[in-house]
Amino acid sequence: MKWLQAIKDYQFYLKIERGLSKNTIDSYTRDLEKLILFLEKNQIKSSPISIDKDIIQRFIYQIAKEVNPRSQARIISGLRSFFDYLVFEEYRKTNPTDLIETPKIGIKLPDTLSEQEINELISAIDLSHPQGERNRTILEVMYSCGLRVSELITLKISDLFFEEGFIRVLGKGDKERFVPIHNQAQKYILTYINQIRCFVKPKKEFEDTLFLNRRGKGLTRQMIFTILKNLAMDIDLKKKISPHTLRHSFATHLLKNGADLRAIQQMLGHESITTTEVYVHLDKSYLREVVETYHPRK
Template sequence: MNWKILIRQFRDYLKLERSLSGNSVEAYEHDVIKFMQFLELTEPSVGPLQVKGKHIQLFLEYITELGMSAYSQARILSGIKSFFRFLLMEEIRDEDPSSLIDSPKLGRKLPDTLSFPEIEQILLAIDLSTPEGMRNRAMLETLYSCGLRVSELTDLKISNLFFDDGFVKVLGKGNKERLVPIGRDARKYIGMYRNEVRCHLDIVKGAENYVFLNRRGNKLSRVMVFTIIKNLAVKIGLKKTVSPHTFRHSFATHLIEGGADLRAVQEMLGHESITTTEIYTHLDRDYLQQIIKDFHPRS
């Protein structure tokens, strides 16, 4: 059975057997459709009967990348869980892939980070002999060098590259512009990508100013960035869950570990409040705790 048939049956069940209101039925249906669309983009061979817990987990990570709040994520997950419980109840499936997936915690969560050697391992796994590899290296160098959100990366424009000054102009949340320093390696690989790959693309009208393009000459999607990083993590056998936001977290954590001023990091990340940036100080605190444990006579 395909998605459309089962979603229609799920809708009827909600309406007729659970007597939910029209708005509630529509909300549940939209939750499942969002998940279906994600799989169609990332793993089109996975149908409703092949879904595993890992697919739902990846979807939750993806909607986190889109900036969706924990409350919205919890609501969407509730709809997906209801759908798979329905399939289980109707004996369409013999197990529920969502049963072990916890709802997102509504409090502030410490972000996952990669060590610098792990970042390097991912970058070195990219095949620079292909046009896509050259683009991907430039893209991930930029992501880590500047600590960008994934949408800021895909929206980055050629007209906002100020390499002579060592900065890029970024359009962040709320259409707020900020200048972010860009490292030497990121500048080098963007230059190589533009001179050796991008210049040969047949660029779609309207996409001429975007830095990173797909093979059809159009603006790169956020889902594609997510997929590229996921595939590289698999390639090197990395056990951590890695996403574009992991690069942003790692950028901030590595700066603060190195002694960077918190307000400077706040400015580079485009955080409205300093308290948002303070979540990146957790490794620094861990280090201080280790010092106490190792050297303090009362430890």
């Protein structure tokens, strides 16, 4: 079995059997491409079937010089998943990554913005600019609904259920969830649709896409990053932010204001409550308040 065919079969497995998103599959693929590049540079002739632990270990040593421990751990995890698949399909008897240690990494607390900083970002948008109304709506929706950037740019007009007060979101692995949307975000969306989007002619396949560029196509992830980066510069924000910062801020502000962790988990679309629990670490005072409020001997 050759590498290209093995990767192609693996991608199909990740998509059909595990239901992973394109972005996740692309990430797994990039890790394997790094391994293949390492083999080529070092003139190592090993197939997915014959490659052994020693070669994988040499690759990991090389990668450790180029990336941080967190990225190194992710690459090892990606390789382990690939070889688990080969074992599952009985192409191999053992997984060469089984005895390779993953570097220990601490909990990386997500960056967040204060409510005032969120307001300053949104207020900095130039509404006289043709795309100003759209950009304000984008930030409001990302923050008020806690959306991933991939969920935002694929949001459809048919996903809006304003009478019920929800939007339908297609998350990781094409998992559907319904997220509450408050009146302010609804108002911005309707203004954008009725006053801005109506003058843009959507290209084929983008007729139902909510957020469009001037040429009638959907926005890219990079465009959202650029919008935020420019706004951060406008208000002289010293923090390094990304679209995910708004999602982290959404969860953190809900938690600080007394929202239930399980409810936040559902709104964020986290499969495991453990993922959501990272937000508890952002504000230790929350834990103290829980004990003081609910403990029988308070």
